[in-house]
Amino acid sequence: PYMIVFMNKCDMVDDEELLELVEMEVRELLTEYEFPGDDLPVIQGSALKALEGDPVWEAKIIELAEALDNYIPEPERDVDKPFILPIEDVFSISGRGTVVTGRVEQGIVKVGEEVEIVGIKDTVKTTCTGVEMFRKLLDEGRAGENVGVLLRGTKREDVERGQVLAKPGSI
CATH class of the missing domain: 3.40.50.300 (P-loop containing nucleotide triphosphate hydrolases)
Known part of the structure; x- marks a missing residue:
């Protein structure tokens, strides 16, 4: 330590x-x-x-x-592995869509990439249309960061805490 x-x-x-x-x-x-x-x-x-x-x-x-x-050394981040983000919370932003938040466990998610919502319910494919961290818009979310990911065409009621946002086919 x-x-x-x-x-x-x-x-x-x-x-x-x-x-x-x-x-x-x-x-x-x-x-x-x-x-x-x-x-x-x-x-x-x-x-x-x-x-x-x-x-x-x-x-x-x-x-x-x-x-x-x-x-204090910089922590090692698993950016080379497939993207995985356990969903901690879900928000609906009027005029924008649905945002899921959580800590990126591994990998990188970029704006415009296709992602899957996995677990609890049937797997659903969607697209990342935005990444935000501490009220700043980013081009990507990396392992170790707490981010909000804006999802295209996803309804608030289709996503819940405990599901996982992941690179398609990785889970």
Whole structure:
């Protein structure tokens, strides 16, 4: 497991030695529970002072972001396998059609591709006419992403939670 520690509210402590002592105790506690306490980044900062624009504490937030970029590896995604998205929710958007949402387990779905709705009911073929993630329209949805997929000609009542959106013939 990968972890980064951010010790917040350090602006409220005047004694530098006390902060060092707390950091040592945090590292010892992490080591006791079989985390790499001596190796992982520990950043001392103040989120409030950074938000208020204090350049010393803003630099600590930048240091935290750099630690996230450098220390936490990017998760491996199964983009080479056939597309599969377990359906978590279904919405009807007037004038647009039916949207299914969920986390893409593997593969990639692109706008314009044919997909199947599999499970519970009879398998139905449809076409992906849009992919959206956090209110942004995308050209594709990739493994590991939570997306909404707009389906052509599919009625809300024809799809339900628990079904799977998949590449045709893959399930």
